[in-house]
Structures are given as structure tokens and as C-alpha cells.
Amino acid sequence: MTEVYIDPSPANFQSFKDLPRNTPIHMLNLLLYRDLADYPEGHEHAGKGWSGRRAYEEYGKTSGPIFKRVGGSIIWRGKFETMVTGPEVRAWHDGFIAQYPNAGAFFEMIKDPDYQQAVVNRTAALTDSRLIRFAPGEAGEEFG
Structure with a gap:
């Protein structure tokens, strides 16, 4: 069985927190939606029959609005087509790269009480995901 990830492990989140907080960051997001969103019992959207994509x-x-307020922006978005290198058992529905002015902005976002309510929708939506931090690099025509 393929392992699935929705939230960071304590060790991975600590590694993130140990990195510099005052430099720009890019966060690669890979998303695999549930067929049917899985909300906790009693949540306002439980029982609506939403798809994972709709919950996302x-x-x-x-x-x-919180993402924008902290200075975040989406700099790339794409729809998965096929795995070229990697496990054949894993296909993603969508991917995007979120840019933040610094890791402090990311922390500000996830600590916001309104964001903490909103993230329930993300958890209900996804059956698997990856969130990978990159330091922005130079774009160009060469690989190296």
C-alpha cells in the first residue's frame, strides 16, 4: 500500500521551522482529491455530498484572503497528465507552486484562526498530498 500524507509529520515540520525564515520560499503542492469529501461529523459541510475537488x-x-494578506501568490499551476519518473501507483490531480515573501508569512498564515477553520476543507478534500519547500532559483534556458 502506498503511504499517504495530508499533514506534515512533526519531524518534517521541525525541519521546515529550522530553515531560514526571512528569505522568499516556493512551496510545491501536489494534490490527490478524494472522490467524496470527508468532513468531521457536525461540520457545516458534512453531508453535502461534495467531491474532494469541491471541498478544495x-x-x-x-x-x-489570508494567503493574499501575508503576500502569497500562485506562480505556477498545472493539471497532472502522467508520471514520467516516479512510482506508477501515484497520480496527482493538480499541482501548483505558491510563493511567499518569506517563511514567516507562511507561519503567519497557518497560525491565523480563520485559516485554521479553513484548513478543515483541505483535510476533507485530499486523500494524499505533498508540500515541498524550495528556495527560489534563477529561471533560464539551461538545467544547471
Whole structure:
């Protein structure tokens, strides 16, 4: 069985926190949606029959203002087509790269009480995900 990841492990999150907090960051997001969103019992969206994709759209709608307020922006977005290198058992629905002015902005976002309510939609939406931090590099025509 393939391991799935929705939230960071304590060790991975500590590694993130140990990196510099005052430099720009890019966060690669890979998303695999549930067929049917899995909300906790009693949540306002439980029982609505939403797809995982619809629940993720709600996450975007409710977290978007906070993301923008901390200086975040989406710099690339794409729809998965096929795995060229990697496990054949893993296909992603969507991917995007979020840019933050610094890691402090990311921390500000995830600590915001409104964001903490919004993230329930993300958890309900996804059956697997990856969130990978990169330091921005130079774009160009060469690989190296």
C-alpha cells in the first residue's frame, strides 16, 4: 500500500521551522482529491455530498484572503497528465507552486484562526498530498 500524507509529520515540520525564515520560499503542492469529501461529523459541510475537488475549492475560497494578506501568490499551476519518473501507483490531480515573501508569512498564515477553520476543507478534500519547500532559483534556458 502506498503511504499517504495530508499533514506534515512533526519531524518534517521541525525541519521546515529550522530553515531560514526571512528569505522568499516556493512551496510545491501536489494534490490527490478524494472522490467524496470527508468532513468531521457536525461540520457545516458534512453531508453535502461534495467531491474532494469541491471541498478544495472551498479551502481556496476561505483561505485565499489570508494567503493574499501575508503576500502569497500562485506562480505556477498545472493539471497532472502522467508520471514520467516516479512510482506508477501515484497520480496527482493538480499541482501548483505558491510563493511567499518569506517563511514567516507562511507561519503567519497557518497560525491565523480563520485559516485554521479553513484548513478543515483541505483535510476533507485530499486523500494524499505533498508540500515541498524550495528556495527560489534563477529561471533560464539551461538545467544547471
